[in-house]
Amino acid sequence: MQNEVNWDWSSFWSETVNQLKARISEQESVMWFGNLEYLSGTEEVIRIAVPSSFYKDQISQRYGAMINETLENISGRKLSVEFHVGNPQPVDKPIENDEKVADIPEKQPAAPSPKPKQPGMHSHTVSRRPGNDILNPDYTFESFVIGDNNSFAANAAYAISKNPGTAYNPCLFYGGVGLGKTHLIQSIGHSVRQDSPELKIVYVTAESFTNEFLDMLKKNNMHQFKNKYRSVDVLLIDDIHFLQSKDSTQEEVFHTFNALYESKKQIVFTCDRPVSELKNLTDRLRSRFERGLNVDLRPPDLETRQAILMKKIESRNISISPEVLELICQNITSNVRDLESALLKLVAYAELVHKDISVDIAREQLKDKFTSSFQTNISVDLIQKIVSDYFNVSTADLKSKKRTKAVTLPRQIAMYILRELTEYSTTEIGYEFGGRDHTTVMHACQRIESRMKTDSTLEPTINNLIRTVKDNIKS
Numbered sequence: 001m002q003n004e005v006n007w008d009w010s011s012f013w014s015e016t017v018n019q020l021k022a023r024i025s026e027q028e029s030v031m032w033f034g035n036l037e038y039l040s041g042t043e044e045v046i047r048i049a050v051p052s053s054f055y056k057d058q059i060s061q062r063y064g065a066m067i068n069e070t071l072e073n074i075s076g077r078k079l080s081v082e083f084h085v086g087n088p089q090p091v092d093k094p095i096e097n098d099e100k101v102a103d104i105p106e107k108q109p110a111a112p113s114p115k116p117k118q119p120g121m122h123s124h125t126v127s128r129r130p131g132n133d134i135l136n137p138d139y140t141f142e143s144f145v146i147g148d149n150n151s152f153a154a155n156a157a158y159a160i161s162k163n164p165g166t167a168y169n170p171c172l173f174y175g176g177v178g179l180g181k182t183h184l185i186q187s188i189g190h191s192v193r194q195d196s197p198e199l200k201i202v203y204v205t206a207e208s209f210t211n212e213f214l215d216m217l218k219k220n221n222m223h224q225f226k227n228k229y230r231s232v233d234v235l236l237i238d239d240i241h242f243l244q245s246k247d248s249t250q251e252e253v254f255h256t257f258n259a260l261y262e263s264k265k266q267i268v269f270t271c272d273r274p275v276s277e278l279k280n281l282t283d284r285l286r287s288r289f290e291r292g293l294n295v296d297l298r299p300p301d302l303e304t305r306q307a308i309l310m311k312k313i314e315s316r317n318i319s320i321s322p323e324v325l326e327l328i329c330q331n332i333t334s335n336v337r338d339l340e341s342a343l344l345k346l347v348a349y350a351e352l353v354h355k356d357i358s359v360d361i362a363r364e365q366l367k368d369k370f371t372s373s374f375q376t377n378i379s380v381d382l383i384q385k386i387v388s389d390y391f392n393v394s395t396a397d398l399k400s401k402k403r404t405k406a407v408t409l410p411r412q413i414a415m416y417i418l419r420e421l422t423e424y425s426t427t428e429i430g431y432e433f434g435g436r437d438h439t440t441v442m443h444a445c446q447r448i449e450s451r452m453k454t455d456s457t458l459e460p461t462i463n464n465l466i467r468t469v470k471d472n473i474k475s
């Protein structure tokens with residue numbers, strides 16, 4: 001019977017991609033999974049086309065283990081993936097001379113057979129094995145750059161990894177998205193594993209913990225679940241904000257916490273905000289999270305951003321000019337994830353079009369990322385204040401109807417800088433200057449441009465003002 005079944009390898013692949021996408025950021029999924037094309041599949045291997053060797057290396061390094069593990073969960077057999085650069089060759093025969101993502105396990109005749117595709121059976125009904133999140137090999141202390149924004153957190157994490165269960169227990173790291181919480185908590189996992197391989201370490205996101213808990217509850221397997229979590233030496237739970245409103249899971253986390261805490265096992269959490277700001281959380285669990293050390297991670301300053309990008313460049317062997325690096329670091333201030341994705345976007349672009357990245361190309365390619373980070377950071381008030389301070393007039397003057405020379409030049413300069421640094425329309429800018437018409441703003445910008453050609457001191461003055469504005473938003 002089984003031989004007659006037509007396995008639907010492509011749906012195993014598409015389900016794998018769906019599940020992976022749920023575990024990574026949207027940017028990452030667009031970047032790395034938006035350009036893949038299913039080619040063919042056999043009982044051992046699924047072949048996927050990638051646009052370049054850069055993609056192939058990156059995907060293998062970053063997601064290889066995750067892909068293989070997920071594929072295996074979904075298909076119920078040892079399946080691996082081969083990436084092929086360029087021309088899709090949709091043939092069902094093995095292609096030689098291309099590395100596989102990870103070690104290819106021997107074909108195991110005794111392995112459970114994949115479920116044949118049945119009419120009406122959607123691939124997403126194949127359940128993923130929750131509660132077994134794996135450590136990302138890149139997230140180690142060695143690759144974590146320490147700056148003023150995160151040194152307390154990094155030192156605490158390091159101390160924990162050297163003395164699990166005693167140094168700071170429990171410990172909670174909190175901070176906004178992309179600031180390194182997952183990197184840090186996983187570094188603890190790697191470091192403990194290296195120093196004390198006998199210790200049982202579990203890293204799990206709160207979401208995965210919840211899914212596993214519900215799954216086990218349904219299967220009447222709570223005994224196994226409790227055994228698993230109450231016997232660990234180091235429990236790392238990422239993103240506990242996910243537990244808000246999940247009453248029964250909160251209850252389970254509470255009991256797990258107590259059991260581990262009493263036997264002096266290490267517990268580390270991360271959260272996207274201070275615990276005091278979590279909603280729909282039982283008081284007793286809140287008090288457990290707040291017990292011990294709570295440390296925040298803040299956005300990195302300019303110097304740390306530069307150090308982080310330098311490190312990423314070195315570790316990935318990327319070549320990019322210092323000017324382009326500077327441009328990225330100056331303009332992307334929100335968090336490390338945005339910084340990294342800007343870099344990756346440029347690298348992918350360079351690879352795809354076979355061109356080196358000039359400052360102009362970088363500016364053009366990253367326009368959207370710059371804009372959003374500027375608009376959240378630059379306020380009209382800031383520019384008006386810096387310009388009016390410099391010229392020793394009041395901001396009220398800039399917005400007034402006054403047309404004396406002492407006021408019109410600073411006003412025009414402030415409008416010009418707003419046009420240069422933000423995406424505000426001339427109408428919006430006019431509105432911010434006492435409700436002036438957009439043609440007045442256009443006229444002001446043209447005046448400044450033509451004046452810069454004749455007045456050699458004007459351009460340096462404006463550049464200085466722009467630098468002051470940028471320095472103010474970066475600090």
Ligand code: ADP
Nearest residue numbers: 143144145177178179180181182183308336337
């Ligand atoms: P969070 O969990 O806080 O949302 P992540 O830990 O996922 O953030 O970090 C986002 C990305 O930024 C990761 O690729 C991580 O390696 C990188 N990153 C964050 N902080 C640092 C740092 N201090 N040094 C090096 N890389 C960092």
Ligand code: MG
Nearest residue numbers: 181182183238
């Ligand atoms: Mg995270």
